[in-house]
Amino acid sequence: xxxxxxxxxxxxxxxxxxxxxxxxxxxxxxxxxxxxxxxxxxxxxxxxxxxxxxxxxxxxxxxxxxxxxxxxxxxxxxxxxxxxxxxxxxxxxxxxxxxxxxxxxxxxxxxxxxxxxxxxxxxxxxxxxxxxxxxxxxxxxxxxxxxxxxxxxxxxxxxxxxxxxxxxxxxxxxxxxxxxxxxxxxxxxxxxxxxxxxxxxxxxxxxxxxxxxx
Amino acid sequence: xxxxxxxxxxxxxxxxxxxxxxxxxxxxxxxxxxxxxxxxxxxxxxxxxxxxxxxxxxxxxxxxxxxxxxxxxxxxxxxxxxxxxxxxxxxxxxxxxxxxxxxxxxxxxxxxxxxxxxxxxxxxxxxxxxxxxxxxxxxxxxxxxxxxxxxxxxxxxxxxxxxxxxxxxxxxxxxxxxxxxxxxxxxxxxxxxxxxxxxxxxxxxxxxxxxxxx
Amino acid sequence: xxxxxxxxxxxxxxxxxxxxxxxxxxxxxxxxxxxxxxxxxxxxxxxxxxxxxxxxxxxxxxxxxxxxxxxxxxxxxxxxxxxxxxxxxxxxxxxxxxxxxxxxxxxxxxxxxxxxxxxxxxxxxxxxxxxxxxxxxxxxxxxxxxxxxxxxxxxxxxxxxxxxxxxxxxxxxxxxxxxxxxxxxxxxxxxxxxxxxxxxxxxxxxxxxxxxxx
Amino acid sequence: xxxxxxxxxxxxxxxxxxxxxxxxxxxxxxxxxxxxxxxxxxxxxxxxxxxxxxxxxxxxxxxxxxxxxxxxxxxxxxxxxxxxxxxxxxxxxxxxxxxxxxxxxxxxxxxxxxxxxxxxxxxxxxxxxxxxxxxxxxxxxxxxxxxxxxxxxxxxxxxxxxxxxxxxxxxxxxxxxxxxxxxxxxxxxxxxxxxxxxxxxxxxxxxxxxxxxx
Numbered sequence: 001x002x003x004x005x006x007x008x009x010x011x012x013x014x015x016x017x018x019x020x021x022x023x024x025x026x027x028x029x030x031x032x033x034x035x036x037x038x039x040x041x042x043x044x045x046x047x048x049x050x051x052x053x054x055x056x057x058x059x060x061x062x063x064x065x066x067x068x069x070x071x072x073x074x075x076x077x078x079x080x081x082x083x084x085x086x087x088x089x090x091x092x093x094x095x096x097x098x099x100x101x102x103x104x105x106x107x108x109x110x111x112x113x114x115x116x117x118x119x120x121x122x123x124x125x126x127x128x129x130x131x132x133x134x135x136x137x138x139x140x141x142x143x144x145x146x147x148x149x150x151x152x153x154x155x156x157x158x159x160x161x162x163x164x165x166x167x168x169x170x171x172x173x174x175x176x177x178x179x180x181x182x183x184x185x186x187x188x189x190x191x192x193x194x195x196x197x198x199x200x201x202x203x204x205x206x207x208x209x210x211x212x213x214x
Numbered sequence: 215x216x217x218x219x220x221x222x223x224x225x226x227x228x229x230x231x232x233x234x235x236x237x238x239x240x241x242x243x244x245x246x247x248x249x250x251x252x253x254x255x256x257x258x259x260x261x262x263x264x265x266x267x268x269x270x271x272x273x274x275x276x277x278x279x280x281x282x283x284x285x286x287x288x289x290x291x292x293x294x295x296x297x298x299x300x301x302x303x304x305x306x307x308x309x310x311x312x313x314x315x316x317x318x319x320x321x322x323x324x325x326x327x328x329x330x331x332x333x334x335x336x337x338x339x340x341x342x343x344x345x346x347x348x349x350x351x352x353x354x355x356x357x358x359x360x361x362x363x364x365x366x367x368x369x370x371x372x373x374x375x376x377x378x379x380x381x382x383x384x385x386x387x388x389x390x391x392x393x394x395x396x397x398x399x400x401x402x403x404x405x406x407x408x409x410x411x412x413x414x415x416x417x418x419x420x421x422x423x424x425x426x427x428x
Numbered sequence: 429x430x431x432x433x434x435x436x437x438x439x440x441x442x443x444x445x446x447x448x449x450x451x452x453x454x455x456x457x458x459x460x461x462x463x464x465x466x467x468x469x470x471x472x473x474x475x476x477x478x479x480x481x482x483x484x485x486x487x488x489x490x491x492x493x494x495x496x497x498x499x500x501x502x503x504x505x506x507x508x509x510x511x512x513x514x515x516x517x518x519x520x521x522x523x524x525x526x527x528x529x530x531x532x533x534x535x536x537x538x539x540x541x542x543x544x545x546x547x548x549x550x551x552x553x554x555x556x557x558x559x560x561x562x563x564x565x566x567x568x569x570x571x572x573x574x575x576x577x578x579x580x581x582x583x584x585x586x587x588x589x590x591x592x593x594x595x596x597x598x599x600x601x602x603x604x605x606x607x608x609x610x611x612x613x614x615x616x617x618x619x620x621x622x623x624x625x626x627x628x629x630x631x632x633x634x635x636x637x638x639x640x641x642x
Numbered sequence: 643x644x645x646x647x648x649x650x651x652x653x654x655x656x657x658x659x660x661x662x663x664x665x666x667x668x669x670x671x672x673x674x675x676x677x678x679x680x681x682x683x684x685x686x687x688x689x690x691x692x693x694x695x696x697x698x699x700x701x702x703x704x705x706x707x708x709x710x711x712x713x714x715x716x717x718x719x720x721x722x723x724x725x726x727x728x729x730x731x732x733x734x735x736x737x738x739x740x741x742x743x744x745x746x747x748x749x750x751x752x753x754x755x756x757x758x759x760x761x762x763x764x765x766x767x768x769x770x771x772x773x774x775x776x777x778x779x780x781x782x783x784x785x786x787x788x789x790x791x792x793x794x795x796x797x798x799x800x801x802x803x804x805x806x807x808x809x810x811x812x813x814x815x816x817x818x819x820x821x822x823x824x825x826x827x828x829x830x831x832x833x834x835x836x837x838x839x840x841x842x843x844x845x846x847x848x849x850x851x852x853x854x855x856x
Contacts, residue, residue, distance in 0.1 A: 011703040038680040039718040055708025061653040066697025066730035088708035124334035225489040252466040253504040269494025275439040280483025280516035290467040302494035548766035
């Protein structure tokens with residue numbers, strides 16, 4: 001089970017979250033990773049935890065200002081990237097180009113999607129995984145696997161119908177180990193987390209509790 | 215074979231183009247339609263020709279200013295709409311919502327795409343058709359069916375792999391009847407045209423010549 | 429006093445609103461206009477009321493699909509356009525180009541702005557007028573002239589500091605004749621209205637009541 | 643004279659450029675700074691050179707994914723930021739909010755603009771400086787001060803008319819010390835550079851030659 005902690009632009013200590021994840025990782029079969037802001041990728045990678053970008057732009061090296069370049073996040077230590085997060089939606093053609101940019105920089109990719117249909121569409125572009133995150137549940141504390149379990153199963157079915165090699169993750173509202181188990185039982189191969197860990201008083205304890213039942 | 219003439223924001227007489235299409239339509243087995251700017255939809259529909267919108271926004275009736283509402287283009291006489299044209303790319307989630315808006319207003323839908331992968335992605339969202347238009351060929355006068363015939367066949371294969379009920383059209387560079395025949399032989403069920411007809415001195419003659427070999 | 433009724437994408441009868449405005453116009457010293465959706469500009473203009481576009485895109489005639497062309501809204505009968513409405517914000521460079529496009533098509537221009545600073549910025553681009561519309565008040569029924577009268581006076585001062593020839597209008601929450609009078613007393617030369625008239629059971633009565641105290 | 647080197651997403655060694663600037667800085671009266679990608683801000687700041695961001699997003703700390711947060715670039719060592727670069731244009735309201743975000747994080751600000759009118763508009767929002775960069779000249783090697791000197795003087799006049807405390811810089815095509823002197827004589831208090839230094843075989847020599855006549 002893949003557990004990716006997105007620290008967003010929270011006013012949290014991203015390196016402390018990374019250190020917590022690095023400390024918990026050896027104690028569990030789950031694969032843990034942290035997705036910090038671009039300014040903190042190198043410091044997070046230095047903790048030894050698997051490090052992801054939150055986004056890369058659909059560009060090539062060259063004359064672009066203020067953009068996030070796939071090669072640069074890889075150089076800083078990231079080995080994967082989210083794309084099309086609900087807080088950073090992009091155009092269909094840019095998603096395709098963002099996936100190409102990620103491939104060029106050897107970044108693993110997870111494309112976020114609102115609905116099973118969008119998840120299937122994303123799968124047709126050849127990412128490593130898609131993550132289904134109904135926007136209505138983001139930040140609610142109600143896990144998608146409980147509020148709307150059918151959407152996870154529908155996403156798995158829809159994605160498999162397009163490309164069986166694309167994994168399905170789920171996000172939105174996951175905060176306990178039971179939520180993670182429920183997601184796995186619905187067919188998800190991983191989960192996206194954010195505030196539950198990144199804003200916890202004790203991120204290591206929060207992560208331990210999350211991966212404990214796995 | 216579906217032949218859709220996009221008059222873009224050309225400084226052409228959109229109603230004259232529509233009248234030409236209305237005059238040619240009864241003489242051919244091809245299905246002809248014209249996609250004018252929103253301000254001209256009612257006047258184009260009044261000619262009797264099948265009328266399409268060039269775009270509708272992913273919105274519902276309500277507090278939106280400066281947007282193109284699916285219900286309003288339908289009320290003005292449009293029976294279909296393009297979405298995600300290469301000159302009006304939209305986000306994946308907005309494309310999904312634009313298709314929902316179009317369904318709500320009983321508009322037929324064609325989603326444009328650059329590549330077979332994007333065409334397959336679009337097909338996963340359930341439009342009536344996708345149109346493959348390599349941007350490099352748009353406005354060149356070199357038809358996609360001649361410059362890059364594999365892309366049309368690849369798009370047909372990719373779209374069929376996702377949803378066989380979604381038709382594939384092709385665009386970019388089509389200007390002669392031979393181009394249309396070539397597109398059909400590659401598996402396309404229709405073509406998108408623009409300058410070849412809309413900017414012709416005699417749009418009716420241009421259209422007659424296009425549909426003559428069908 | 430200029431009173432512009434924006435019918436947005438409300439599910440209202442835009443032509444009926446226009447007819448109401450056309451009927452009330454001769455009875456008042458106020459200047460009345462209606463800004464319908466692009467598909468209804470010609471029908472609204474046919475009522476004889478002064479007609480505005482809700483938006484035009486920063487483009488020239490040519491290869492643009494799904495855009496709203498200044499020349500086309502002018503041809504359909506519009507004599508002015510809103511730009512940068514809070515429901516259709518645009519980039520600074522596009523605002524400059526949208527004003528150029530409007531000038532080219534002889535459209536009068538009102539640029540919307542959230543704050544006095546943005547109003548001053550807009551004034552530097554040379555529109556005919558700016559409209560100050562605090563987003564927090566839009567659609568609330570609480571008029572800006574009552575909830576936050578200083579913002580209107582600040583906008584007038586800020587705009588005058590940049591270009592005295594640019595008029596200041598105000599919007600957001602205006603629904604009664606008293607609101608219009610209050611706006612005038614704060615230095616506004618006009619008001620933007622939307623739901624108060626467009627969604628009224630009797631738009632003519634709503635407009636009469638609005639302009640009665642002027 | 644302020645000389646800001648933008649390393650864009652060039653495939654250059656951003657730290658080597660920063661080291662070159664750090665080495666040249668003590669030898670000149672000019673103020674030198676480097677604007678790297680977000681992933682390299684901390685490493686660039688570690689060289690001791692004044693460090694700028696290329697862009698910050700108009701957001702507050704919180705639930706944003708894939709964005710560039712003003713506080714985070716400041717924490718990483720940046721003391722200023724470009725906004726609205728020609729390769730990263732933003733909406734007028736977002737520019738206003740990006741300036742507020744920068745103020746909140748104590749970042750100095752330079753807003754880029756195409757034209758004197760846009761420069762004046764930007765000045766109305768209260769940045770520390772605006773930079774006039776006619777897009778037609780970017781990357782050409784022809785300096786704006788030579789190709790179109792009036793535009794620099796017009797920008798100075800337009801900006802002074804709005805707010806005399808806002809400095810004017812110029813960019814686009816500057817590559818020699820003579821270009822920098824010419825810009826100063828036209829009223830510019832600084833210059834933006836990119837490829838001339840960032841892509842030079844010997845960035846220190848390029849910078850020395852640039853600041854030598856100052």
